[in-house]
Amino acid sequence: MKVFHRCVEAARQNDIWVATTGPAFMEARLVRADLQVTVSAKDAHPGIHGAYLNACSLFAILTGESPVGLPAKLKIPGRNDDLAIAPDDAKYLQELAWKVYQREINHTKPVP
Numbered sequence: 001m002k003v004f005h006r007c008v009e010a011a012r013q014n015d016i017w018v019a020t021t022g023p024a025f026m027e028a029r030l031v032r033a034d035l036q037v038t039v040s041a042k043d044a045h046p047g048i049h050g051a052y053l054n055a056c057s058l059f060a061i062l063t064g065e066s067p068v069g070l071p072a073k074l075k076i077p078g079r080n081d082d083l084a085i086a087p088d089d090a091k092y093l094q095e096l097a098w099k100v101y102q103r104e105i106n107h108t109k110p111v112p
Helices: 002-013 021-031 048-063 087-108
Strands: none
Touching: 021 048, 021 087, 048 087
């Protein structure tokens, strides 16, 4: 969370938004260890569930709307197949992205 808060401080100085993906990733990894939020314990790049959570978080910050109800599929450039997320997992990740967005929005948006 220290890195996230430093990003928020730097963003405020430059009047830009900060995506809430970091706190959402942390919470998902703590609460749902069964999900592939990262590639592995040693590789923090997003796994399939992390990529989906990232998409849901960005949807919330770009639209100001809840991602709950979005399709449970990911289209990744360079792949011909869609990666499907189990419906219950997709709903959890959508709700998590929205919850974290609502909790952090006052800290992450530029100050008028």
